[in-house]
Amino acid sequence: MLEKVLLVDDEDGIRTVLSVAIADAGYEVLTAGNGLEALDILKSTEVPLIVSDIKMPGMDGLELLKQVKRDWPDSEVIMITGHGDMQSAIEALRMGAGDFITKPLHENALEIALDRAKQKIQIRDQLREYTENLEHLVLEKSKELVEAERMAAVGQTVASMSHAIKNVAGGLEGGMFVLEKGLELENQEYLRQGWEMVRRDVERIKNLAMDLLDYAKPVSIAPEDCDPNAPARQVRDLLISKAERKGVKIQLELDESIPVMRIDPKAIHECLTNLVSNAIDACQDLLEGEKRVVIKTSDNGGMSVRYEVKDTGHGIAPEILTKVFNSFFTTKGSRGTGIGLMATKKLVKEMGGSIMANSGVGEGATFTITIPTAHVVT
Structure with missing residues (x-):
């Protein structure tokens, strides 16, 4: 199927001559005597190549070019300009014309311009097809990777x-x-x-x-305006009996100046329960020295609250410390399941916070949770 070319020129003689030249170059030619006729043709027929004179009465070539690039941006437009009217040619290129040729027209120049425009269209189509295939390939590979x-x-x-x-x-x-x-x-x-x-x-x-x-279970965080120290007190009261049975003392070091913050007290309570329970277990096997667990709070300018749970247990070796949040990893031997710290990290992450562990052999261990707050109540 031949490529269609729309030739637009207000002079009958030039249209006839150019139509023959374009047809001889292997194209199907449509003609229009002015810009309005050209727009009517474009509305009913898909035309990838347009050759238009710039100087025409009524709608000139530049105005036609403007509307073509607005409504049919993929069409290639070649402008015909008078010899020496370089300013109009430059303006046409700036507006999106692909090429221009000057009068008097040479058949070879017109054919070369048409070939270049045709190559542009083919390259653009190939690029579009490649891009679509690449997007599809990326999507498929992404699914495979996931x-x-x-x-x-x-x-x-x-x-x-x-x-x-x-x-x-x-x-x-x-x-x-x-x-x-x-x-x-x-x-x-x-x-x-x-x-x-x-x-x-x-x-x-x-x-x-x-x-x-x-x-x-799916995690559902429900922030509310509350005292950030409240979860620490509640966890101390909850676990004090367990601690006493194992000879461990729970100590609170709370920053009473912390303002009311918008946090999830239930989620923080669950995290602290896991950490304090682990800390008590870490102290129970001590043969000498004080068995103590400290729950500490501090404020970061009202933007976040920090909870520290520190024990006086045997501590955690550096090579083990990097694994404590891994799935099913436990330092409790037969007493642990290896899920508590993993679940705590998940919950902290859902609250937008962070958790870190610091320890050394014989130095006890400190777990620090930092939870951001959305609002401060004054």
């Missing part, structure tokens, strides 16, 4: 969970072995030890299941 990352995360989680379950199963097998020996030898001490081992690991399975359910 799916691969999701499967990798699932695989990592399943592997970590399997390791945690294997540890619990190993503990149960050990407990059952001691129980069997107690039954076989009718040894009450073996029976007591075996039962304690089984009871402990059943409790660990229950905690693991509950922690997984809690972690899987």
Whole structure:
């Protein structure tokens, strides 16, 4: 199918001559005697190439060019200008014309200009097709990458969970072995030890299941205007009995000058409960020295509140400290599930905050949560 060319010129003789030249160059020619006729043709026929004289009565070539580029921006326009009228030619190029030729017209110059315009159209079409294909390819590859990352995360989680379950199963097998020996030898001490081992690991399975359910629940943060110190006091009151049973003292160091802030006290309460409970467990095995957990608050100019939970336990080695927020990683041995700190980090992130751990062997551990506030109530 031949490419269409719309020739616009108010002189009949020039239209006839140029029509023959354009047709001989291999194009289908449509003609118009002025700009308005050209617009009527363009409204009903798709024409990729337009050749127009600049000097015409009524709507001149520049006004026609302006409307073509507004309504049919992909059409290539070649302007015909009188010899020496370079200013009009430059103005046409500035307005979006692809080329211009001067009178008197040479057949070769017209054919070259048409070929260049045709090449421009082909390059533009190829670029558009390439861009569309590239966008489709990027979309497909992005989907594949997201799916691969999701499967990798699932695989990592399943592997970590399997390791945690294997540890619990190993503990149960050990407990059952001691129980069997107690039954076989009718040894009450073996029976007591075996039962304690089984009871402990059943409790660990229950905690693991509950922690997984809690972690899987969608997080809904509900900020409200409240005293940022309130969650710290409530967590102290909640866990003080557990601490006393293990010989651990809970101490509050609250910044009473902190203003009322817009935060989620329930979410912060949950985070502090996890951290303080871990801190108590970290202190319980100390054979000497004070067993103490400190809950501290501080204000950052009303923009955020900082919570610190510090213990006097054995501390955490540097190579382990980098893993404490990983899935199912625990420093409690058979007592931990490895989900508490992971869930705490998730909750802190949902609140737009940050959490960090600092520790050294024999120096205790400090976990710091920083929570931003949206508004300060005066």
